[in-house]
Amino acid sequence: MSDQEPPSVPPGPPRPPRRAPRYRALSPLREHLRESFWFAPLFACLGAVLLAGLTDLLDREIFAEAAADRTADTLLSFGTAAKSVVSTISSAMLTFIGVVFSISLVSLQMGASQFSPRVLRLYVRSRLIKATFATCLATFVYTLFVQLGYDDTTDPDRAVSVPIVSTVVALAMVLLSLALFVLYVQATLRLLRVPHVIDRVTRESLQVLQDIRWIAPDLAPETAQAPDAHPAGLTLLHEGRGGVLRDVNIRRLIRVARRHGTVLHLVPRIGDFIAPGTPTVVVVGGTPPRPRRITTALNVGVDRTMHQDLSFGFRQLVDIAIRALSPAVNDPTTAVQAVDRIHQLLALLAPHRLGALRHRDRDGAVRLVQPVPGWEATVDLAFTEIRICGAGQPQVTRRLTAALDDLLRITPEPRRPPLLRQRRLLERAVAEAIHDPDNRAFALAPDRQGIG
Structure with missing residues (x-):
């Protein structure tokens, strides 16, 4: 092997200065909405009102087509049961909301006493808690507005609508509320550990x-x-x-x-x-x-x-x-x-x-x-x-x-x-x-x- 020094490599062009990372600015409005409980329930209730109007229109169209095909008597036979289901959902959902809200308050109190008041932001900013609360409120509001559109007449020629679609949507919202409630309880138990x-x-x-x-x-x-x-x-x-x-x-x-x-x-x-x-x-x-x-x-x-x-x-x-x-x-x-x-x-x-x-x-x-x-x-x-x-x-x-x-x-x-x-x-x-x-x-x- 040769003892000569290897030829020196000429330095390359100077590198441009590296810029500091571009930070995403914190949005005050976004932070306010994430830390508040009014935003998601309010828009969920407004959506429930619009959904109730839409399903009522669909029920009217379905009943009008059924009356033209002389099958309105078949729909009317399901009307009483459908109205009973919606009324039951409306009365039970308010109690269910009270249970969800009570669990939330107990969780906040236990979190503040067991961990630190600073940790409460994990509960307040939880999307799952807000989604559960908003869905339950939306279900309650939806069933209330569905009942406002009821027509108690039994004459097919005078009947306005039969809440078939409204009842199916109400049942779907109840199932969604129950699924979110199970996830909510699981998430709350994790946050208490x-x-x-x-x-x-x-x-x-x-x-x-x-x-x-x-x-x-x-x-x-x-x-x-x-x-x-x-x-x-x-x-x-x-x-x-x-x-x-x-x-x-x-x-x-x-x-x-x-x-x-x-x-x-x-x-x-x-x-x-x-x-x-x-x-x-x-x-x-x-x-x-x-x-x-x-x-x-x-x-x-x-x-x-x-x-x-x-x-x-x-x-x-x-x-x-x-x-x-x-x-x-x-x-x-x-x-x-x-x-x-x-x-x-x-x-x-x-x-x-x-x-x-x-x-x-x-x-x-x-x-x-x-x-x-x-x-x-x-x-x-x-x-x-x-x-x-x-x-x-x-x-x-x-x-x-x-x-x-x-x-x-x-x-x-x-x-x-x-x-x-x-x-x-x-x-x-x-x-x-x-x-x-x-x-x-x-x-x-x-x-x-x-x-x-």
Whole structure:
């Protein structure tokens, strides 16, 4: 073999800068409809009224053709039974709606007391619950309007219609309501079980990871500066209503920054509470836009959502864990199940650096810098409260120790200090809560099942 160096390959043309992912803006109207119970039942009832009118027309046409063929007596023989069926459905459906509504209220109450008030959004936003409630209401309204079109005459020459089609449709709607009710009960029972709720929150968090692409290469490198440190520039204040920042319209802010030839550094993070007068953006270079243009690009609401907010997923899991560790509940096994999923999410984030997202315009110029929680802040959110509340529970401390040890093995060296600090604080908390050396050593032994 020759000892000569291989010929160097000339560098190719520079690659164009990669653009940050295009995010789908959160629609306030869509979110309002998903979190409300009036939209689906209202339109279902309106549809039931229209359907009742349509079936009445069909019944009239069928009876008119039957009268012409002199078979109206045959239809009239079924009329009494059909009307009796519809009347029975109408009276029974109202009771059935009360049962469905009562189960919903009990589920909401149990979910709030057993898990966390933040988890109630899973019930409120459930499409199956709304579909079941809307279908039952539509069936009740439909049968009421069908009965309004009844004609009690027995003379075929004067009879207006016989509700044959209406009865068949009413029976079909009842069968659909029963099928949805069975699915609704099954879904409600799943939402009342801790593992399914924790798994649902975890899957939503994984979807957020995929949507906002925190592991995208167009990230500003992580620094050790304070979270509230921002470049020098003009600071614009919030002029809208106060509330939780649920979403930022990235495209609109990029257009505003491009039009004014500036770079906007967003101050609050997704999930922060902003009040009138709160700093929203720092304008660097160019001419500052009007604050109102920035305010209209911020979606402010009363509660956080999972849209672009991975920290909210951690917050829900932590809330479930510390509520389970409260003296009123005292369920460390549930806390261990929450730590399992926290461990899973942190393991996915561990190999990747985090930093402020840099959004570019179509020419590749950075126009918006959006802060995201760093690695240290995420680790603190994931472990601090559970460590404090569960220091006296060996099942929890052993699972926390196993999670921290595993994360230390897979995390790059520069990102281990927050995990090491959590490990030291865990040992100190256990030492303060458990004084016996043997029990303390047992409580700090790593175990993926807690005590298993």
